[in-house]
Amino acid sequence: MRLLRATYKDFSDEKLMHEMQLGKEQAFQELYDRYAQSLHQYFYRRMWKDKEKAEDFVHDLFTKIIKNPESFDVNRTFKTWIFSVANNMTINEYKKQAVRSVVSTGIETEYQASTNASSDSIVQDEMFREALEKELIELDEKHREVFELRHIQGFSVKEIAQTLGINEGTVKSRVFYAVKQLTGKLVEFKVSLQA
């Protein structure tokens, strides 16, 4: 068994997907091990830091893969394909629930409460972090998703383009816009913090 697992560890995602379609359990488990955590983190962030919901989404996503493996687009890399599915799931969830403003208000409350905390550097870092998260939520969806994929999930521009089905130029311009927006807002935050 360990030998088998070692072999599957050398397989590409796409090859694992093929093996999985042949009913190889180890191939499925290897794919799960590679992506479950990053997908969970992705859903966790996109689903308002709801760990249970994020886990449900991971479950639903892998169940989709198990039941409809042929839906995998062989012209794309597995990574970009699976994250595009994840992205579509979150978009559908946003459509279902109009809760974004509620969550935003909640975080703002937390953020304001945090600003009253001590002013040492660790706390300042934590405050900056919370401010960044708040500003990210304030960003419109298309800019937020490219920023998160680029700077939180660590995707390349090309991978983002494939995941979202847009061209690389659009990805670059969206990342640029998101960075400029965040920088501008957080400069203000820094100034207000020092004042």
Next chain:
Amino acid sequence: MEKEIEKIIKENQFSNLSKEDLQSIEEWVGSEEEFEVLKQILMTAESLNENVAPSPKLRESLTDAFNTQYSGKTAILTNKGEGKKKVVWLRFAVSAAAIFVVLMLLFPIYNNDQQEITASNTPAVPKEKAPQFTEKKVNSTEELEQNESNIEELGDGIRELPNQLATVNSSENAASSNPSNSFYADADLSSVSFFNGHSDRLVVNDLPEESRQVIQENPGLLDILYTSF
């Protein structure tokens, strides 16, 4: 944001930036303040990927779901869910039934053909008939002796056959007649047959007219013919 720009921002202090670095990042940051904020954004964003992980139970339940989906041979035959499985098995069953029916229909036709071929082949390959004259004329050694008693010894080893058909058959009979005695010298040549020890024979009457005349003129040829056959 290109990796190089990201690297410049993350790994340097604003005061340490070269002219080239400044030119590279000027599109992104317009001041030292912005530089420091962007640097903090990039560093903090990495840590936003919080160390949350799905529970081990999720892995187990998904593995169970996988095994349920791909259990047995059907997993290899289909990968499109339960509904498709049924369709595939139904196709197999229908195909097998269709093949069976076609075979059952073809079997009688094939069988008739075989019988016709056998029937048409029977006369084409007749059994080799045993020479009947041997059984009728010479059934035993006693009959042979009786036949021989009808042959008159003419002297000088020449024997004359009576008018009745002279038949000689079987290897033992052939051996008992000595060809060196010009056995057929004065015999009625039209009814003399020659045997070669097998079932073939030469009847002089069957020979062309010219050949018969030659034989009648030269009875010694019979000996030659006898030994040849």
